[in-house]
Amino acid sequence: MPGTLVVGSQWGDEGKGKVIDVLCAKSHLVVRYQGGPNAGHTLVVDGKKTVLHLIPSGILHNHIQCLIANGVVVDPFTIHQEIQGLKNNGYLMDNRQLRISDHCTMILPYHRALDAAREEAKGKLKIGTTGKGVGPAYEDRAARKALVFKDLFSRNLKEKIEIAIAEKNVLLKHYGKAEQNATEIYNQLQEIIPQLEPFRVADTSLLIHEAQEAKKNILFEGAQGTMLDILHGTYPYVTSSNTIAGSCFTGSGIGPKSVDKVIAITKAYATRVGSGPFPTELEDETGEFLQKEGNEFGSTTGRARRCGWLDLVALRYSYRVNGVSETAMMKLDCLSKLENIGICTSYRYKGIELKDFPSDLEILENLEPVYEYLPGWQEDIGGVKRFSDLPENCKRYIQRIEEETATPVRFVSVGPGREQSFNKTKSRS
Ligand code: GDP
Ligand code: IMO
Ligand code: MG
Secondary structure, rough: OEEEEEOOOOOOOOHHHHHHHHHHOOOOEEOOOOOOOOOOOEEOOEEEEEEEEHHHHHHOOOOOOEEEOOOOOOOOHHHHHHHHHHHHOOOOOOOEEEEEEEEOOOHHHHHHHHHHHHHHHHHHHHOOOOOOHHHHHHHHOOOOOOEHHHHHHOOHHHHHHHHHHHHHHHHHHHHHOOOOOOOHHHHHHHHHHHHHHHHEEEEEHHHHHHHHHOOOOOOEEEEOOOOOOOOOOOOOOOOOOOOOHHHHHHOOOOOOHHHOOOEEEEOOOOOEEOOOOOOOEOOOHHHHHHHOOOOOOOOOOOOEEEEEEHHHHHHHHHHHHHHHOOEEEOOOOHHOOOOEEEEEEEEEEEEEEEEEOOHHHHHHHHEEEEEEEOOOOOOOOOOOHHHHHHOOOHHHHHHHHHHHHOOOEEEEEEOOOOOOOOEEEOOOO
């Protein structure tokens, strides 16, 4: 069963969208299975940038069928906007290209309001969420009171919103915020529901199963990154879904044998948006350099991303919890001007060397990274098409990461464009 899973191995924004877009050349189906409009996946085709939040990153290829499976939290207003944006640019001309599961959890305006109110109330302890209402929507799902996509088409929609909003208004009042109005939300929804109906499908897991039976190549597109996983990330500075590989099976409704390749999307350095521990963060001119070279500003919120050296302790942990089979190494070009490049190979805490990622937040916030410095290459690599044409020091950098993660790098990315990547063959030149 040819199933390939693409998963963010760090704190998100590794370049998952780009890898999916490139892998689409040999695939048939792309499935988003968790997360929601907190994601921002960027595709650059012929110099033109498209940022997707909910729609799978296969949508720019006419031959690809895109599915949004049960595990995703969908904001109907965001997806409506995204659909219109794509159509205005000549994409998604056939509505059958996109299918949204009836069982996706809905994000409605009161979720966003609650997300913002909670963050404000937390003050210095805020998580730094994207403010898209993702956390409150997943809370509703777990509490078994969420509205789901099929409710948009139900005759009782208004009543369902009224019931949901009654409790939310108590909470909003508690935070000193304006109450929300069910009729207003209902009326706003009426304007977009007819345009969303064509994308409706009862069971995306059945469509995946049929594609598997027909031996089609399926890509599963993760959102966020491993260190933001609700159970395995740097809790509580995480998102509200499981982001690790295992989440693909629950979110899509398929068995664990459906995937034969787990590709870790790994940026050549590290970034994080929002609060929380970030051991290799560089709060100096090198951090600023990485931010500038990598254009590290959020695709969803525009916030500046915190930047630092590649953290191999975190990466080894990430590869373990995901069961990674290969690496896609992203944004190597952003390191090109550096004389020396740091990689963190272990941590030191109270004089003790740590090789494994600590689960204790207290330790994470107070440890010291141990760096090894590798020589840079100071050569523009944006036009390189083969591994053998990379500067020797760049090859050495890749090989050092392969050693530390005990995992081969197969995909190498040297720029944002679709054409700026190549396969590193098995033989190491
Ligand atoms: P995602 O959320 O994992 O899909 O990643 P984002 O789209 O949020 O952020 C990745 C950013 O890096 C986007 O602006 C991409 O266009 C860009 N990008 C992806 N791969 C490369 C690369 O190899 N080099 C450079 N310079 N930019 C890249
Ligand atoms: P992609 O798919 C980077 C971060 C937020 C915040 C925390 C919780 O583009 O890689 P949330 O809104 O989910 O409740 O915020 O998670 N976060 C991301 N950071 N990339 C993402 O997605 C993210 N999605 C959420 O910045 O720290
Ligand atoms: Mg992103």
